[in-house]
Amino acid sequence: MNSSPTEADNPNDGRLIVAITSRALFDLAESHALFEEAGLDAFREHQTQREDEPLAPGIAFPLVRKLLRLNPPKPAPARVEVILLSRNSADTGLRIFNSIEHYGLDIARAAFTSGAPTAPYVRSFGAQLFLSANPDSVTGALDAGIAAATILPSKAPSLSSDQLRIAFDGDAVIFGDESERVSQEQGIDAFHRNEVERADQPLSGGPFRGFLAALHKLQEAFPAETSPIRTALVTARSAPAHKRVILTLRHWGVRLDEALFLGGRDKGPFLETFGADIFFDDSTHNVESARRHVATGHVPHGVRNR
Template sequence: MPTAFGDKLVIAISSRALFDLSDSHTVFERDGLEAFAEYQRQHEEDILEPGEAFPLVKKLLALNAEKTRVEVILLSRNSADTGLRVFNSIEHYELGITRAAFCGGESPYRYVSAFGCHLFLSTHAEDVRQALDAGVAAATLMLAGSRRGDDGELRFAFDGDAVLFSDESERIYKQEGLEAFAENEKSKAKTPLSGGPFKNFLKALQSLQADFPDGDCPIRTALVTARSAPAHERVIRTLRQWGIRLDESLFLGGLDKGEFLRSYSADVFFDDQQSHCHSASQHVATGHVPHGVANEPKE
């Protein structure tokens, strides 16, 4: 990580995740790049409406009230010229975002590692896949059916297999069924799972939590998994071996996750399976993690 950021949590966000750019994107798809650029210049003084990631980014930046703990980087396929509208909107909403990469139509994923980011959020699925391939936690934000109110607390929720953990156990489930999966997890209960794409982000979050006084931390984390007993033990022992503590753990045994995420009041939930993401997005902001066996092309 760049030394200038020290031990800050560094989040990269695409312009279309931060703001609602649907109007200009429609122009781009219908009329091409030149028409898009002209549209942005004509409307550069028009303030953009918040996008899917806006409430999350606002809460993250609020953690900097006493000291700078979080750095948010804007990564955009716009050029600097067409991106002026985005920066005008950042200034309007008084968001503390000062660093950006405008890539003139190219994918900005290659700057995720250069900035030392712990997490990349985008609405462009291919950019997300490339960031994951580069070893950075990343997710494609989906349109949410509702948004959580702003009570000052920041709540993250994570699926287990193929997100926090590797997909090694999920592969057994997909290939051999639930009974073989359960037997494997029982026999390997004391063997820690390998880390998944969001392990390092969760560790960075825990470090951020530790920077607040005991009993006064505005960040909560939760595991929301389809696992149930006896497959729970391996998860608990893995997290213990990693030295990671989650505030809440929900072992749902295949129950729909949406209502539980609403009850937990997640600001964002990360899952590798599209079906779970669609269900969750009716209740909370949701990021699809295109990683693991569930996202491999079917033969």
């Protein structure tokens, strides 16, 4: 897969840009099921008849609301921009924009593709992160070198915070999957030997390295002691494999506020304690545990997903 897009590929003027599909932002389960069962005409009629009825918030709605709250009052330049991508037509998508207005979300840019794939527009908008309910769209974005995740049906965390709280898995998400390949192919003992022997060699960057760097840059706009953003690494690694992770992040000059080395424990309860607004992981086993506790995005990247 390609490396993360460079700044030249992302003309975003230093903003954090997140592209999100309408099915991740709003609860479109009923209308999507109608489309699958009865076809486009029934879907179009359903949406136009209800275009003044606000859609219910979807899994990623709280995340988007917190992201947009990071912006200073206008006319100061925005720190964060959220782009809406939808396979609706502009006509059937009017209900989506009406819902955005109803909830007071500052989302002005959008692409309505009338059934065509939305992922190609992610790079055009300069987004560093793409969230979708469509796994194929997510895979296409990852192949293009953009951090992307499939938003899964999930439970909202019981512990809420005014802070934006984002948690990441390490290998095959923030980092490359070279160490995970050793674990999968040669076993856990070989993995630990590999990490001890290469502790001073930084890990390669994974698909979310660029997004993490952009998030870190955004954090630097706020005092550390009162930052509205908090990040966490939540990894199955444990000692002695922790050292290489810490030294890699130091080498990159990136700060993570919390690091949980769980040694294979289920991640869900720890993510709930952290109060994650979203958690990103490549492992289907881990996301199944996580989504029972917090909003979760599956990153179909690396050796576990081949």
